[in-house]
Amino acid sequence: MATVDDLQFEEFGDATTSLVATPDATTIRIEDPDETPKHPPAPPRSSRREEDDELLGNDDSDKTELLAGQKKSSPFWTFEYYQTFFDVDTYQVFDRIKGSLLPIPGKNFVRLYIRSNPDLYGPFWICATLVFAIAISGNLSNFLIHLGEKTYHYVPEFRKVSIAATIIYSYAWLVPLALWGFLMWRNSKVMNIVSYSFLEIVCVYGYSLFIYIPTAILWIIPQKAVRWILVTVALGISGSVLAMTFWPAVREDNRRIALATIVTIVLLHMLLSVGCLAYFFDAPEMDHLPAATVVTPNQTVAAAKSS
């Protein structure tokens, strides 16, 4: 029955040619997986990408949520799930740090640098570096301030490391959580175009804390004026990064609520920096005070005796 010729493979050719031959036959066309049937097959790929970028620019929430959901497909108890949060290269981390140091008005940090790839590497290690920078600088500055005193015995105050760690890490995680909850709540009332995921907010806060690392190191200089100038500069830069990031998210809302949100964000940031300065760094004039307190009781005692 089966001759040798029948065993040769038959070339079926293209679907179009076979359709030409037998117009009534049904054919199945297997397309590329990322071309949907809605898109006409004619336009080249580049224009489709531009279309997507425009959509990303105008309609952040839907597309970014979709893409974010597509990326993190492993269940949360596997190691690969957490690896997706560390999917950054060295130059990307440097770019994000640079973006937090140079806030350009009109450019959104999240849209420009994070682009639905939030990472946890930056926030975690910037906070760790900041903790040690504050503790070490505080220690060093106290040592330099009390350098000449005979009664001062230097101790490396190790307890301050744990306190600094608690403060910085809770700021970097609890404030984004509160802010995210607040934004979600407002989103349910007022339809906002721009909405951020929790990780993106953590990312912005983490990278915005980077400016405080050189600030903490420069706080070693025991001059009050220098320290306050540094606080102002650092707060200005990181506050403006945060404000410019979150302004598009609240701008659709009631004017007063939007302004109150931004003011609260900046206020909390200021509280962190001033609080760290006050707690970890002794005021430079304190070494003059003990001499004054020694003198005045004697004077008051002498005055009381003489009167």
Place this chain on the structure above:
Amino acid sequence: MAETVDVPGDSGTGSPRPLFAGLSDISISQDIPVEGEITIPMRSQIREFDSSTLNESVQNTIVRDLKAVGKKFMHVLYPRKSNTLLRDWDLWGPLILCVTLALMLQRGSVDSEKDGGPQFAEVFVIVWFGAITITLNSKLLGGNISFFQSLCVLGYCILPLTVAMLVCRLVLFAEPGPINFTVRLFVVIIMFVWSIVASTAFLADSQPPNRKALAVYPVFLFYFVISWMILTFTPQ
């Protein structure tokens, strides 16, 4: 086994042909050996399969482990591109070094007037949790080093800093002053650089090339914190 199959419709031939008839014509030349034995090579070097280490004296075990630890110390002190630290990892060396460092760094008594340096437990926790965090970080970034290998390398590379601690302790017996401090600073800086070079030599190769800096920076921070603790140690 060749089966005979009735080939229907085969006109002309009446007898069934075996299926693989042509194969019997293939001859195997006699000088290709197709017989032999399958043997498992003796693996007496691997300790887990060799139960005779249970019967050896304790002294043998301890001496063998100490030799392994000492060999790794040498590899840390003269960092070369070798795989010994990675292949045969053990955590004895890091434990010995960490305990020594923590014993030397702890503050003298609990009831000093202000809080002073770290307690034993604090140093221990910093070293081990720091090493675990760095290991997790390098694995999350996509490195292909195992968890315990990385702990082993980081622990062994504390050796130069432990040596620096010993030197600082000896120097502190002398007259305190700026010269004292400069000597200690110099020693700690050199040992810090040595630790970083040693650990980077082992760890950097396991990372993808565009993330090496991201994986090395936490190591730098870790050894910097330990160096700071050593440098600022003041005896009570």
